[in-house]
Each structure stands twice: as C-alpha cells, then as structure tokens.
Amino acid sequence: MPVDVLLCEGAENGPDLRILKKILTGHCGEIKAMGGKYGMGTRVMALREARPGARIAALLDGDFQQDWFAASAAPRPWESDDGNLVFGWRWARKEIENYLIDPIIVAKSLGRRAVGDDGYRALLDEGVEHIAIYQAARTALSNCRRRFQDLPSGWGRPRGKERHPFPDSLDLAACTTQLRDVALKHAAEQIVSTDDVVRRFTELLPEFAVDGVRRRDFLWTFAGKDLLVALESGLQGYGFASVRAFREYVLLGIESTLEDIATWLPEWAALRSCIEAFSI
Numbered sequence: 001m002p003v004d005v006l007l008c009e010g011a012e013n014g015p016d017l018r019i020l021k022k023i024l025t026g027h028c029g030e031i032k033a034m035g036g037k038y039g040m041g042t043r044v045m046a047l048r049e050a051r052p053g054a055r056i057a058a059l060l061d062g063d064f065q066q067d068w069f070a071a072s073a074a075p076r077p078w079e080s081d082d083g084n085l086v087f088g089w090r091w092a093r094k095e096i097e098n099y100l101i102d103p104i105i106v107a108k109s110l111g112r113r114a115v116g117d118d119g120y121r122a123l124l125d126e127g128v129e130h131i132a133i134y135q136a137a138r139t140a141l142s143n144c145r146r147r148f149q150d151l152p153s154g155w156g157r158p159r160g161k162e163r164h165p166f167p168d169s170l171d172l173a174a175c176t177t178q179l180r181d182v183a184l185k186h187a188a189e190q191i192v193s194t195d196d197v198v199r200r201f202t203e204l205l206p207e208f209a210v211d212g213v214r215r216r217d218f219l220w221t222f223a224g225k226d227l228l229v230a231l232e233s234g235l236q237g238y239g240f241a242s243v244r245a246f247r248e249y250v251l252l253g254i255e256s257t258l259e260d261i262a263t264w265l266p267e268w269a270a271l272r273s274c275i276e277a278f279s280i
Contacts, residue, residue: 002276004029005047006088007058009037016096018251020059022261023268028275029055037061041080044087055278057088059271061095062220064142068207071217073266075274089274092267097224099265100250101231108264109253115238127230128218135222136208140201144192151186 006024010016010033017033024031034043037060047056060078075089091098099105103121107114115123155178156167167174207214214221228243240246254261262268 001055001278002028003057003278004051004054005056006031006275007034007040007043007047007056008032009034009040009059009061010096011035015100015247015251016059018255019096019099022254023272024275027272034058041085041087045085057086057275057278059088060090062091062093062098064094064139064223065221066143068214068217068221070213071220074270075267088278089271093220093224094222095224097228097247098219098222099224099267100247101224101227102219102265104264105254106250108259108261109250109257111253113239113249115235119238123231123234124227126234127227128215128222130230131222131226132208132215133205135214135226136204137201138223138226139204139208139214139221140197143200143204144197146190146192152182155182 006020006028008016008020008031012033014033017031020031034040040058040060044056044058048054058078059075062076072092075092078087078090079085080087093099101124103117103124106120107117114120154165156165158164159166167178169175204214206212209215218227228247231246232243235243235246240249262272
C-alpha cells in the first residue's frame with residue numbers, strides 16, 4: 001500500500017516538494033515539506049502515534065557517505081541505529097540539486113532553452129574540477145562529525161530484568177566523583193579531533209582526484225548546491241541570469257511537461273516503487 005503522508009526536507013514550494021509532487025501525485029497521499037532534516041525521525045514517530053494505522057514516512061537528503069562503493073538507482077532505507085524502526089528513505093544522491101543538474105534532466109526540462117549537451121557537460125566537468133578538493137574537505141568534516149549524545153542523568157550497575165542502572169555508592173563523595181566522570185566522558189565524545197579530520201581528508205583526496213571513485217560518481221557524491229555555484233559564470237554565458245534562475249527554469253520545465261518524469265531517471269522510478277509498496 002502507498003505512503004499516506006510523506007515528509008520531506010525543504011520549504012513549502014521548495015524544489016524538494018515540487019519534484020516529489022510531480023513524481024508521486026496519484027501514487028502517494030499527502031506530501032509535506034518540513035524544513036531541516038534534524039528531528040525528522042521524531043516527527044515521523046509523532047505523526048504515526050497521532051494517526052494509528054496510517055503509513056507515515058520521510059525522505060531525506062543523501063548526505064556525504066563514509067564509504068563509497070558505486071552509484072545506485074535506489075533510494076537508501078532510513079532506519080534507526082538499531083534497525084528496529086523504519087522512518088523512510090534517503091535520496092541516493094547528495095541532495096535534490098544533484099538531480100536538477102543532471103544532463104538528462106536539463107535537456108528534457110529546458111527544451112529549446114537547453115544548453116547544448118556537449119557545452120553543458122563541459123561546464124559540469126569544469127565545475128567538478130574546480131570544487132573537487134573542497135568536496136573532499138566537506139566529506140571529511142561530515143565523516144568525522146560526532147553524533148550528538150544525550151548527557152546521561154544516571155549511572156551504576158544494570159539491575160533486574162530491565163537492566164536499570166543504579167550505583168552501589170550513593171553518598172556525597174561517590175556522587176561528586178561520578179558527576180565529574182560522566183561530564184568528562186560526555187565532553188570527550190563531542191570533541192572532534194583536528195588530526196582525525198585532516199587524516200580523513202588526506203585519505204579521501206584520491207577518491208576525488210581524476211579517475212577517483214567519488215569523482216567518477218560526482219552527481220551522487222558532490223554537493224549539488226556547490227556544483228550549481230561553480231557553474232554560475234558559465235551558465236550566465238548561456239543567458240541565465242544566475243544559478244537560481246537556471247534552477248527555476250529547470251523546475252518550471254519539469255512541472256509543465258506532460259511526460260511522466262519518473263521515466264526520465266531510474267532513481268525517480270525506483271522512489272515511486274518504494275513509496276507505493278511501503279510497509280512499516
């Protein structure tokens with residue numbers, strides 16, 4: 001059965017919502033833009049509690065991956081860390097702009113305004129070359145980001161069947177010592193090591209170099225918004241006032257076409273199939 005409510009990132013009338021409506025209208029229930037991705041899992045669960053039996057899911061950006069194997073046409077499942085909860089999916093590519101700059105989408109959506117295929121691909125190649133090192137740096141920072149961990153409010157040995165933590169010593173000295181230990185451990189877990197980030201950056205550089213695996217799949221691994229900025233001067237040469245104007249022309253072309261855009265990219269067809277067959 002199809003999803004009843006799909007939450008997505010971005011603003012009302014933003015590119016995420018506009019593309020999803022074009023792909024999923026008639027194949028999904030309501031689609032709602034919810035702003036940023038943080039807290040999206042909580043929103044999904046809250047909506048499921050408020051609407052028992054409804055199929056509620058969310059779609060998030062792809063993010064910079066720790067390990068890269070090969071470009072995929074399927075959205076990635078988005079689950080809780082323990083795998084017990086399925087929230088929805090992540091785009092196979094970094095973000096929605098990665099689809100809007102795809103040469104196939106540009107050619108189909110812009111029609112007569114389209115930049116010639118060879119010319120546009122040359123612009124893309126120049127943009128990729130220009131920002132490759134920066135993408136390695138962004139990926140290194142993302143890979144080294146510490147996930148926020150809540151400050152524990154208790155400690156001690158696990159007790160009973162429910163394994164509830166409870167200390168052996170409860171006096172002032174013991175509590176003072178444990179307070180310090182818990183606070184120090186929490187702080188250490190939030191600190192990002194400069195050496196770790198630089199080391200990760202160095203490890204990633206070959207993957208973003210010419211013939212590197214992430215460079216090869218740049219439409220998946222590079223940030224689409226960064227690539228758009230890198231294309232701006234070249235696109236102005238083709239008569240587009242800005243990258244924002246270029247993106248809007250692409251979006252308008254997608255919205256106005258009578259074609260089924262799910263046939264334009266395998267990923268869009270795969271997303272529709274996931275939405276139609278969703279089960280919690």
